[in-house]
Every structure is written in structure tokens, then in C-alpha cells.
Amino acid sequence: MMRLELVKRPQRSALFSALSPFIAFALTIIAGAVLFALLGVNPLTAFRIYFIEPASQVWQLHELAIKAAPLILIAVGLSVCYKANIWNIGAEGQFVFGAIFGSAIPVLFPQFEGPLVLPLMLLLGMVGGAAYAAIPAFLKTRFNTNEILTSLMLVYVAQLFLDWLVRGPWRDPQGHGFPQTIQFGDSAVLPELMPDAGRANWGFVFALVAAVLVWILMSRMLKGFEVRVLGSSPRAGRFAGFGLNRMVFFAFLLSGALAGLAGISEVSGAIGQLQPVISPGYGFTAIIVAFLGRLNPLGIVAAGLVLALTYLGGEAVQSALGISDKVARVFQGMLLFFVLGCDTLIHYRIRLIGVALTKPKGAAQLEAAPKLKEAR
Amino acid sequence: MDIAVNILLTIATAATPLLIAAIGELVVERSGVLNLGVEGMMIMGAVGGFGAGHLTGSPWIGLLAAIAMGALFSLLFAVMTLSLATNQVATGLSLTLLGLGLSGMIGTSFVGQPGVRLPNLDIPVLTDIPVIGRLLFGQDPIFYISIALTAAVMWFLFKTRTGLTLRSIGDSHTSAHALGIKVIRYRYLSVIFGGACAGLAGGHLSLVYTPQWVENMSAGRGWIALALVVFASWRPWRVLAGAYIFGAVWIGQLHAQAFGIPVPSQMLSSLPYLATVVVLVLISRNKRLTMMNTPASLGQPFVPDR
Numbered sequence: 018m019m020r021l022e023l024v025k026r027p028q029r030s031a032l033f034s035a036l037s038p039f040i041a042f043a044l045t046i047i048a049g050a051v052l053f054a055l056l057g058v059n060p061l062t063a064f065r066i067y068f069i070e071p072a073s074q075v076w077q078l079h080e081l082a083i084k085a086a087p088l089i090l091i092a093v094g095l096s097v098c099y100k101a102n103i104w105n106i107g108a109e110g111q112f113v114f115g116a117i118f119g120s121a122i123p124v125l126f127p128q129f130e131g132p133l134v135l136p137l138m139l140l141l142g143m144v145g146g147a148a149y150a151a152i153p154a155f156l157k158t159r160f161n162t163n164e165i166l167t168s169l170m171l172v173y174v175a176q177l178f179l180d181w182l183v184r185g186p187w188r189d190p191q192g193h194g195f196p197q198t199i200q201f202g203d204s205a206v207l208p209e210l211m212p213d214a215g216r217a218n219w220g221f222v223f224a225l226v227a228a229v230l231v232w233i234l235m236s237r238m239l240k241g242f243e244v245r246v247l248g249s250s251p252r253a254g255r256f257a258g259f260g261l262n263r264m265v266f267f268a269f270l271l272s273g274a275l276a277g278l279a280g281i282s283e284v285s286g287a288i289g290q291l292q293p294v295i296s297p298g299y300g301f302t303a304i305i306v307a308f309l310g311r312l313n314p315l316g317i318v319a320a321g322l323v324l325a326l327t328y329l330g331g332e333a334v335q336s337a338l339g340i341s342d343k344v345a346r347v348f349q350g351m352l353l354f355f356v357l358g359c360d361t362l363i364h365y366r367i368r369l370i371g372v373a374l375t376k377p378k379g380a381a382q383l384e385a386a387p388k389l390k391e392a393r
Numbered sequence: 394m395d396i397a398v399n400i401l402l403t404i405a406t407a408a409t410p411l412l413i414a415a416i417g418e419l420v421v422e423r424s425g426v427l428n429l430g431v432e433g434m435m436i437m438g439a440v441g442g443f444g445a446g447h448l449t450g451s452p453w454i455g456l457l458a459a460i461a462m463g464a465l466f467s468l469l470f471a472v473m474t475l476s477l478a479t480n481q482v483a484t485g486l487s488l489t490l491l492g493l494g495l496s497g498m499i500g501t502s503f504v505g506q507p508g509v510r511l512p513n514l515d516i517p518v519l520t521d522i523p524v525i526g527r528l529l530f531g532q533d534p535i536f537y538i539s540i541a542l543t544a545a546v547m548w549f550l551f552k553t554r555t556g557l558t559l560r561s562i563g564d565s566h567t568s569a570h571a572l573g574i575k576v577i578r579y580r581y582l583s584v585i586f587g588g589a590c591a592g593l594a595g596g597h598l599s600l601v602y603t604p605q606w607v608e609n610m611s612a613g614r615g616w617i618a619l620a621l622v623v624f625a626s627w628r629p630w631r632v633l634a635g636a637y638i639f640g641a642v643w644i645g646q647l648h649a650q651a652f653g654i655p656v657p658s659q660m661l662s663s664l665p666y667l668a669t670v671v672v673l674v675l676i677s678r679n680k681r682l683t684m685m686n687t688p689a690s691l692g693q694p695f696v697p698d699r
Contacts, residue, residue, distance in 0.1 A: 021476045023696050104482055156670070162677045165429065165482065166620045170666040173613050181659035301490055308483060341501040346494025353487035354473065361477040365696070 023365040033362040038309055038320070040362075041355035048351050058338055066337045067330035077329070079215025083287050084328050086220035087112070087279035087296070089321035091303035093224075093231045094272030096312040100235070102248040103268045107153065107168030108276040109300025110175035111146040115277020116284040117179060118145025120291050123205035124187050124198045134204040138281055146277015147270045149175065154269035158262040164269075172300070180293045187291065198291040207286035220282035225318065227275055232314040244268070276300060297328065298346075305353040324349060398524060400644065405528075405536055406602055408640025410435070410594040412539045414618035415625070415632045416546050417590020422622055423550060424583035425563035427692040429485025430470050432615025433492020434588050438463040438595025440496040443606045446509040446599075455509060455600050456535070456593070463592015464585050466492060471584040475577050478694040493609060500606045508604035511535065533601045535593065540633075542590070547629040559583065563688035566695040576695060591615065613666065620669045624676050626686035635672075642668050 049067075050060035071077055091108045098105045119142030122134060152171060156162040184196045192199070207218045235241035247254035247264050254261065284295055306324050310317030331345025361367070414431055421428050441462030446455025470488050473479045511533050514520065519530040550556040559579055562569040566576045598610055617639060625631035646661040654661070677683050 023476075023478055025696065099483075106486060156674055160674045160678045161680045161683065162670075162674050163623060166616060166623070166673055167670050169616050170613070170620075170669050173666040174663045177659040177663040181657045184659075185657060304483075304486060305490065341498050343494055343497035343501065347491065347498055348494075350487055350491025350494050354469070354484075354491065357479040357484050357487060358473055358477050361479055365478065367477075 020370045022368045022370050023361070024368055025365055026363075029363050033359070034311070037359035037362060038311060038316070038356060041309070041352060041359045042323070044355040044359075045348065045352045048355075049348060052344070052347065056340055058340065063334060063338065063340075066333050068326060071329035071333045072326060076215040079211075079217035080329060081322065081325050082217040082221040084325035085321040086218075086224045087283050087299045088303050088306045088324055089224035089318055090220075090227055090279035090282070091272075091276045091300055092306035092310060092317045092321060093228050093314050094275035095303055095307040096310065096314060096317060097231060097235065097244055098268040098272050099307060100248045100312050101244045101264055101268045102251075103265055104165045105150065105153070105168050105269055105272050106165055106304060107150070107170075107172050107300070108272065108303055109296060109298065110168070110172035111149045111273040111276035112280035112283075112296055112300045113172075113175040113179050114149035115142040115146035115274075115280030116291065116295055117182065117280075118142055118148075118277065119281030120187075120198065120201075120284055123201040123285075124291065127199060127202055130202060130204045132204070134202075135207065135285070138205060138285060139278060142277045142281025143274040144277070146280060147274040150269040150273020150276070151266070154266045158265050164265075176294075179291070179295070183291050183293055189290075196293050200290050201285060205285060206289060207282055216287070218282070218286035220279070220286045223278060223282060224321070227278075228314040228318050231271075235314065240267070276303075302328075302349055305349050305356075308353055309356050324352075327352075398527060400648070401528060402532065404637065404640045404644045405532060406640075407643045408636040409533075409536050409539045410597045410602065410614055411618050411621060411639055412633060412636035413535070413542060413597065414591045414594035414615060415621040415636060416539075416542055416629060417587035417594075418618055419622050419625070419627060419629060419632055420546060420550070420559070420590075421583050421587035422691055423563045423627060423688055424559050424580050425566055425688050425690040425693070425695070426474065426580050426584055427481045427485065428467070428470055428474075428488070428584060428587055429482060429619065430467070430488025430492065430615075431587075431591050431618050432611055432613065433489035434463045434466050434591035435492075435595040435598070435615040435618075436496040436609070436611045437466045437492045438592030439599040439610055440500045440503070440595075440606060441592065442596030443503055443508055443599035443604075444499065446604075447503060447506055447606075450509060452509040452511040452600050452604075456511065456596050459592045459596025459600070460589045461592070463595060464589040467584050467588020467591070470588070471581050474694065475580050475584070478696050481692050481694065489615070497608050500608060503606035504608070506606065508599065508606065510604040511600050533597075535597045535601055538593070543629050543633050550629065560688075563690060566690045566693075570695075570697055577697065580695075591618075594618070617665065617669050620673055624672050626676070626682075627688065628686075639665060639668070 053060040053063040072081055091112065095105060095108060119138040121141060122129060122138050149171065153164045153168040156167050157164045183198055187198045189197055189199045207220060209216055209218050210222070235244065243254070243259045243264065246257060247259055247261060251261055279299065284291060288295060302324055306317055306320045309323065310320035327345045327348045331342040334340045334344060335342040414435055418428065418431055438459040442455040442459030445458030446452045466488070470484055473484045474481050513531055513533050516530050520526050550560060558574055562574060562576050562579050570576050595611060599606060603610070621632055621635045621639065624635045643665050646664045650658045650661050
């Protein structure tokens with residue numbers, strides 16, 4: 018019999034803090050190899066198709082950037098929440114509401130054109146996401162309601178609301194009954210960065226800018242310090258005069274606005290119109306991105322690219338090997354598991370202890386004692 | 394009268410998976426562990442139950458497979474949070490994400506396949522009694538399990554010594570540990586019990602409620618079960634009441650859609666989720682009451698020192 022025992026380190030290990038995402042990735046690869054073998058595919062072939070081929074040509078790198086942009090934008094915002102120990106897991110809903118708010122301009126005022134359209138759309142998208150995130154923040158601060166459950170429930174509501182919009186009032190009358198809005202006009206479409214090379218649009222630039230700004234906020238400004246203090250010790254934060262309620266609003270509004278920006282960028286850039294489904298679960302995958310990036314905005318950029326690759330790889334193995342593209346979700350889930358597990362190494366040393374199968378004499382006697390008492 | 398009976402029967406069918414999953418999670422949370430992976434364990438139970446039933450042709454084997462699948466999947470969470478002391482919120486979330494992905498992958502070949510349904514109870518004379526006959530003696534087997542489970546958990550938590558020990562661990566794992574109680578072992582068993590319950594709830598979805606496999610067929614029920622535990626202030630009989638209220642909301646909106654009420658169907662479909670938010674707000678408004686009822690060490694990792 019073996020047993021795990023955790024021994025607290027005197028201080029956090031800098032080595033494992035840097036290494037743990039890589040160990041986690043390696044473990045995911047090993048588990049993935051087993052998974053592919055179980056599915057009857059040669060793991061080496063599968064990995065080549067999954068991780069290397071989807072990123073081997075320039076246009077594919079553009080696709081990678083398209084998938085990574087929303088993941089990074091959302092995860093950067095979530096990292097602030099999670100650092101502050103505030104659990105916004107409804108980014109998917111904020112993404113949808115950002116997309117809806119921003120799309121209001123091209124859908125309701127298709128004649129409105131010019132250079133003002135896009136900035137207004139992006140701004141409205143951020144407002145929409147932030148407004149939707151304000152609901153769980155308000156309920157938490159005012160009524161002490163658990164934000165995990167409320168923010169998650171609102172995801173379902175947002176998706177149903179979008180479904181109603183595109184099948185009802187916002188449906189394209191000339192769309193042959195398809196549940197979608199009109200195609201956005203030219204001035205409402207997010208421009209591509211290098212149209213000759215691939216489809217990547219400005220959304221990726223927004224993601225990088227957001228990551229740098231939030232990194233500056235978190236590491237160079239008082240607000241970032243406030244986030245970290247309140248996250249690790251709310252009591253200490255109170256003594257320092259930091260308001261927990263204000264922090265809840267700050268974290269939710271910031272992450273909501275970034276998720277909303279991701280939503281409108283996705284719709285205006287990659288899709289070009291509103292549809293019943295506009296996200297393959299970006300809001301949830303971004304949670305994995307945030308943790309894989311160690312809640313550090315710059316780490317999140319790298320993590321976002323890795324997770325974007327898992328999406329592309331999933332599509333690739335589906336078309337090449339006939340494996341369900343759900344394999345991407347499995348990879349993403351496993352990755353998060355291993356990241357969380359490896360994070361234990363930062364704070365603890367793990368000791369394997371062999372437990373003797375035969376009990377030592379003393380223990381046997383101790384156990385026998387109460388039985389004797391009962392017998393009497 | 395027949396219509397009323399039918400509506401009551403469908404409410405019971407809708408409430409049963411919520412009740413089972415919530416009762417399981419209640420035990421887990423009473424031991425001080427917050428497992429947000431209910432949705433993931435439930436969907437794994439659903440796909441396992443459907444798969445085993447479909448392949449063997451026996452819904453009973455499906456039922457057992459659903460329970461085993463949920464329990465096995467929860468073990469993953471237990472190892473992570475209890476042996477490796479990881480963050481419970483994040484680990485629970487990852488369990489849900491992994492479960493949704495894994496079930497989708499396993500279930501690819503099950504889409505559109507015919508399923509098997511657990512037969513309803515049918516006792517010759519008793520089931521034929523007008524009105525109460527079908528309500529009391531004509532439902533699916535999991536309904537009876539859910540009621541028995543609620544009663545058993547109530548008795549276990551509040552009438553047995555082991556139940557008392559479990560609750561004490563949930564309120565203070567350090568004190569319990571100091572008294573020589575095997576905190577981690579109790580928690581392992583609780584988490585696995587919760588997983589088995591969530592798996593059974595998932596099995597109900599794919600073996601009774603709609604005997605087929607549809608991706609994401611749990612549709613947020615695992616999260617509603619989590620909310621029910623908070624709503625019930627960690628008391629089993631209130632979970633029972635809450636599950637039936639939510640079952641009624643769920644069925645009510647379906648009936649309203651069928652009757653063609655001039656409200657968009659999407660608005661009606663979002664009612665159960667909105668109701669969850671409203672109920673959570675109402676119940677958590679009283680801060681002192683919530684703090685009194687919440688297991689004090691809920692969600693905090695515990696590493697035994699020696």
C-alpha cells in the first residue's frame with residue numbers, strides 16, 4: 018500500500034511555479050497518447066495531425082490567432098477575478114451579451130456607415146458585457162448571493178435570449194427563414210490584419226493590448242496590489258481600507274467588459290452576423306486558459322495560443338482520422354486537471370509513504386483494549 | 394382528474410434527478426467539500442447509463458453503470474482536492490468541463506440510437522386504484538430510490554453517530570482531526586457517494602426521462618442541484634421540497650409552451666434558470682442565517698499535519 022503525504026514547503030517554490038504548466042502539458046500529452054491508443058489510432062500520427070499540422074502554414078497561424086483572441090481577452094479579465102478570489106464563471110454569457118449589444122448598430126441601423134460605426138460597436142459590446150456581469154456583482158454585494166451559481170445560470174439565459182433575437186425580432190427578413198441577422202455592412206466588419214496572408218483580424222491585437230494593460234495594472238499599480246491583498250486575505254484588505262464590495266464590482270465589470278469585447282469582435286470579425294450559436298464555449302475554455310497561464314496576463318497569451326491549437330487540432334483529427342472533435346474538450350479538461358494538480362507542487366512537497374500491511378504490535382494491542390472493555 | 398395526475402407524474406419525473414443529485418451534494422458539502430462538478434458527473438452518468446443499457450439491452454445494467462460512472466468520475470475530484478489539496482472551486486469546474494467533453498466523445502456513436510427505458514412499477518391491484526394508484530405505485534424505480542435516499546440521508550446525518558461525525562468534520566476539520574477522526578477518509582467516502590448520486594441522477598435522464606442520448610442533455614440540472622443545496626440550507630427535507638418546486642417550474646414552462654401561450658418559448662425555457670437566481674437571492678439575503686447554516690469549513694482545503 019502506498020499513500021500520498023503532502024509536506025508544506027517553508028515558502029512557495031519558484032522552480033515549480035515556473036515549471037508546473039509545462040509538467041501539466043507533458044502529462045496531458047501522455048494521457049492523450051493513451052486516449053488515442055484506446056481509440057485505435059497511432060498516437061504519433063494523431064499528435065502530428067493534432068498539434069503540428071494545424072499550425073504549419075501561414076494561413077493556419079491566422080486561424081490560430083482568430084481562435085486565440087477571444088480566449089485571451091476573456092481569460093485576462095477572469096485572471097483578475099480569480100486573483101481577487103471572486104468566481105465569475107459566466108463569461109460565456111457576458112460574451113453573448115457583448116455580441117448582442119454591439120450588433121445592435123449594424124442590425125438596427127444598417128444605413129449608418131462610416132468610420133464611427135466600429136468604435137461605437139466595440140464600445141457597446143464592452144458596455145453589454147459589463148452590464149451583464151454587473152448582475153451577479155450586484156446580487157453578491159447587495160444580497161450576499163453566491164456569484165458562482167448566479168453568473169453560471171445567466172449563461173443559459175443569455176444563450177436563450179440570443180436564440181430568441183435571431184429567430185424573432187432580429188431575423189433577416191430576406192434570409193429564407195434561416196435563424197440569423199442580416200450580414201453586417203462593410204463599415205461594421207472588423208478589418209483583417211493582413212488580408213493577403215489570412216483571416217486574422219484586429220481582435221488578436223485587442224487581446225494582446227488587453228493582456229499588456231492588465232499586466233501593468235496588476236504588477237505596477239495600486240489597484241493590482243489591492244486585488245492580490247483582498248484575494249489572499251480579505252481581513253488584511255479591510256484593515257488597509259480596501260473595500261471588498263468595490264472590488265467585486267471592479268473585477269466583474271472588468272472581466273465582463275473584456276468578455277463583451279471578445280463577443281463583439283468575434284461576431285464582427287470572424288462571423289459577420291449574429292447566429293443562434295456564436296461561441297464554441299470560449300467563455301468556459303477561457304477559465305482553463307486563465308489557470309494554465311498561472312493567472313498572469315502574459316502567461317495567458319501563451320496559454321491562449323495553446324488552447325486555440327486544441328480547437329484547431331480537434332477539427333483536424335475529426336476530418337483526418339474520423340475521431341469526434343469532442344476530443345478537443347477532453348484535452349482541455351485534462352489540461353486544467355493537470356495544471357491544478359501540478360500547482361500543488363508549488364506549495365507542498367509530495368512524499369510517497371509505504372504503509373506496512375501488517376500492523377505493528379503496539380497498534381494491535383491498542384485496538385484490542387476497547388474490545389476487552391466491551392466484553393466485560 | 395386524469396390530467397392533474399399526469400401533471401403530477403411528470404413533475405415527479407422532472408424533480409427526481411434534481412433531488413438525487415442535490416441529496417448527494419448535500420452530504421458532500423456537509424463534510425466540508427464543495428464539488429462543483431455535479432453537472433459533469435451527471436452527464437457522465439447519463440452517457441454511461443445509456444451506453445450500458447443500449448449495448449446490453451438491459452436498463453438495469455444501465456442503471457448500475459450510471460452509478461458506477463458517477464462514482465468513478467468523482468474519485469478524480471477526490472484525489473485532486475483531498476490528496477493533493479487543490480482549489481475545490483477550480484477542480485470542480487474542471488470536472489464539469491472534462492465531463493461534458495468526455496461524455497460528448499464517448500456518446501458520438503450513441504446519437505440517434507434507440508435507448509432502453511426502465512419499466513414503471515406495476516402492482517396488479519394497487520396500481521389500478523384511481524388517482525393515488527399511479528402516483529404511489531406506478532412510477533419509475535428511480536423515483537422510489539430518490540425518496541428512500543432522502544429519508545436515509547436524513548436519518549444518517551441526524552440520527553447516527555457517523556452522521557454526527559461527518560457534520561462535525563464539515564464544521565471544523567481541524568478540530569475533528571485533533572480528535573483523531575479520519576477527516577480525509579470521511580471526505581473521500583462522501584465525495585464518492587455524491588458522485589454515485591449524480592451518476593444515478595444522470596442515469597434517470599437517459600434511462601427514464603428521455604431514453605436516448607443527446608449531447609449536454611443534463612442542461613444545467615447539475616448546477617440547479619447545487620443551487621438547491623444552498624436553497625435548502627443543507628437540510629434534506631428542504632432539498633426534497635425545493636426539487637419538487639423546481640420540477641414544477643420545469644414542467645410548467647414546458648406545458649405553457651405546448652399550450653401556445655403568446656410568450657416566446659425561449660423566455661419560458663429560461664424560467665428555471667431565472668427562478669434559480671431569484672431563489673438564491675431570496676435565501677441568501679439574510680446573511681446571518683446563511684452563515685449559521687453553511688458548513689463552516691466548506692470549500693477549504695485540508696492537509697493533515699502530523
